Amino acid sequence: MxxxxxxxxxxxxxxxxxxxxxxxxxxxxxxxxxxxxxxxxxxxxxxxxxxxxxxxxxxxxxxxxxxxxxxxxxxxxxxxxxEIAKEGRKPRIWVLISDDDTPERILSAAEERGATVLWRNHFWGTFNGLNHCFRDPWGNEILLWGKAGDPPRIPDDYTHE
Structure with missing residues (x-):
């Protein structure tokens, strides 16, 4: 086990x-x-x-x-x-976006409370996910993960990898 x-x-x-x-x-x-x-x-x-x-x-x-x-x-x-590590890479936390929420609402709420949006609208084909990322006011990176579907539905304005 x-x-x-x-x-x-x-x-x-x-x-x-x-x-x-x-x-x-x-x-x-x-x-x-x-x-x-x-x-x-x-x-x-x-x-x-x-x-x-x-x-x-x-x-x-x-x-x-x-x-x-x-x-x-x-x-x-x-x-x-x-002290909080300020430089370099740190662990990242992934959060699955609820079916009744949106990345836009989450990013807006985070930004209003002092977070910095690092990117929006990216599709990662390896795990079939639509993702976005912000840094909280303490320097932690939070990646938002949305289900792309089967087959994936990728909006035109998304970058791909």
């Missing part, structure tokens, strides 16, 4: 503000544990079966932690580094 991925954590020097950002942009529940130290973003729902019904698998959660003192850690003072 493989080991199971249960969380991915994003750094933010203000976890409470980041929790509000993701709650407002994606509609996720901001479950602070405790507020300002560690926030668990709960997307809710279950992964869908191929027929669209709920499976027995709950959606993954995203954690938000303060790099000044990343918890948990055996030392009450935490460990260095204590």
């Amino acid at each position: 493989p080991n199971t991925l249960i969380f991915v954590d994003l750094p933010a020097d203000d976890p409470a503000a980041a929790g509000r950002f993701y709650a407002e942009v994606f509609g996720w529940r901001d479950d602070h544990k405790p507020e300002g130290v560690y926030h668990r973003m709960v997307p809710g729902g279950m992964f869908p079966n191929p027929d669209g019904t709920d499976s027995q698998i709950g959606n993954l959660h995203v954690g938000i932690f303060d790099p000044a003192n990343a918890r948990p850690h055996p030392d009450a003072e935490g460990i260095a580094p204590r």
Whole structure:
């Protein structure tokens, strides 16, 4: 049996503000544990079966932690580094766009809250997805993934690879 991925954590020097950002942009529940130290973003729902019904698998959660003192850690003072990585590549988070939402709404909501849109309207044929990307106010890259369909329906203004 493989080991199971249960969380991915994003750094933010203000976890409470980041929790509000993701709650407002994606509609996720901001479950602070405790507020300002560690926030668990709960997307809710279950992964869908191929027929669209709920499976027995709950959606993954995203954690938000303060790099000044990343918890948990055996030392009450935490460990260095204590700042957000600003340069170079970092892990990226992929979010599937809900069938009742749009990339335009998500990108607009993110931008209104301080995010930077990195690209829009790109088709990646390898995984048959329509994608878009933004950088949140803390430097984390969030890629939006939309289903292109079978056969794929790619709008004329999309770039391709």
